[in-house]
Amino acid sequence: MEVTIAIDCMGGDFGPSVTLPAVVHFLQHDKQARVIMVGLPEKVEPAFAKVRSRFGERLAFQAASEVVGMDDPIATALRVKKDSSMRVAIDLVKEGRAQAAVSAGNTGALMAISRFVLKTLPGIDRPAIATVLPTLRGYTYVLDLGANVDCEPQHLLQFAIMADLLVSAVEHKDRPTVGLLNIGEEDIKGNEVVKQAGELLKESGLHFVGNVEGDDIYKGTTDIVVCDGFVGNVLLKTSEGLARMLGTFLREEFSRNPFRKIAALVALPALNAFKGRVDPRRYNGASLLGLRGIVVKSHGSADQMAFTKAIERAAEEARNRLVERISERMARSTPEVVQ
């Protein structure tokens, strides 16, 4: 199925040196996809000119005159840099010229611009950011990851509904299970917002299995774990920090002396297989949900493989009509559920 993705080629730690090869790789493997590369002409056009003939009209270029910096305040990104590559990519979605936008730029700016340009869907108070994490059993989608720090119970319910539709659409899983992140399995535990969210989820018609705890995420107890953006951001970054520390310790122990270095060579196939299984690049691409358009945020430090995954995720969401699914579901919702 044909789909057009607008790529902010300037975002992320590495900019065009990562995003351009990723676009080429993506177009080579997805023959029905089109890409509009967005960026500063002097940085992107030369590369575009080189590969243009290979992809014909499947590849287009759209100029932008500015770039949102990783440290730019949101207000600058939103109100001053109105011709940034990030903004132009999202404008293309708004205008219907692309079905999805991908950026590795500043998350706060991306969410603010997406919200301002695309607007939220009816029935959605706040868009959320969802990502997928590897687990003992497969994958778990976790949201929100930082867009919403002070949540009301109905926001957590809306996150769960959006994630339900995301997982159904992208993983082709019927009625995915939903867990509410809490500090104990009993209904009486947790803070007030979470307790009330639990009540709403029970009435929601979703496949809600109740409270889950932090360790349930990596056990893979449920397909979806819902939490507020503060908690989600902390758990994601804590996980990144722990994984990095364990990786460092493992490398240190395998290079402590010549015997260990030889052991590392012997162990290389196992160590590489392990590394591959937990490679965060494989799960790159967080979905901004609840907007009138598809926007995928790539990790800022993504390399070519990781950025390609984010583009693929955007294409998958667009082809599976994620926005329409969320829109239709919210239109069907009873007033109590949507608030």
Add this chain to the structure above:
Amino acid sequence: MEVTIAIDCMGGDFGPSVTLPAVVHFLQHDKQARVIMVGLPEKVEPAFAKVRSRFGERLAFQAASEVVGMDDPIATALRVKKDSSMRVAIDLVKEGRAQAAVSAGNTGALMAISRFVLKTLPGIDRPAIATVLPTLRGYTYVLDLGANVDCEPQHLLQFAIMADLLVSAVEHKDRPTVGLLNIGEEDIKGNEVVKQAGELLKESGLHFVGNVEGDDIYKGTTDIVVCDGFVGNVLLKTSEGLARMLGTFLREEFSRNPFRKIAALVALPALNAFKGRVDPRRYNGASLLGLRGIVVKSHGSADQMAFTKAIERAAEEARNRLVERISERMARSTPEVVQ
């Protein structure tokens, strides 16, 4: 320095089969320590009778007629089981017969009984639970871990003050650094409670370095990381879950086929060294802070080595007069700080 520790020998997943050998090990290595073993006579006295002669009056036994179950509601533990081993151990601290209590039982019950029997120190609104985690640079103390789910800014400040005194006392570190767990380094980020807590911490006289993020915990950016109990509980359990998943994947990859199994033998010294560095048993023992007595909570699944660590932590806190330090510090605090 002499110190007497009351041990709830019945708590945890394994009860006396773990706690009794841990007591023996502890007394063998700490010649100035005394222990009062608390438990059901039929379960504890036979073992006590066997080792009594080795430790003379350094080892005593105190009978209890009940045990708090891991699933007992807090109300039952507090109001019904008034002669539980957990309760009797804490009563011994209250009566001054022991300087600290250690239990591997139900955390909620332990906190509720400790609070009821010992009371909180003046100036402390809520006791907190602190644990130590391994980092790239050494150790970081994190609190609160679940005692307080809906915190006010002044509670986070009190947690920071108590942790400052804990780290000074136990790690002998002068003016340990304090980080406030947030979702960005900028002052403007985070939820309202955290923003206000940041203001209080700036004025506190503590060595406050500002906001830290989830990945800073395992980087070891600060000696102390302060957060509310909901977030702390989630990040601790998420870490446990992730570490377990990574351990499982590593084992699976090293046993996937005969070649990998041979590689595992060659890699064993490195793998064991790695395992030892991140062995959670080495960090077992969470401190209940802010009470008029020292209480240490062992992980429920602790084995003998882990439980011994928890007893050692209790002895260390008692010898370094942790309760007196917190009490003196709160008495000195200006009314604005204590609120």
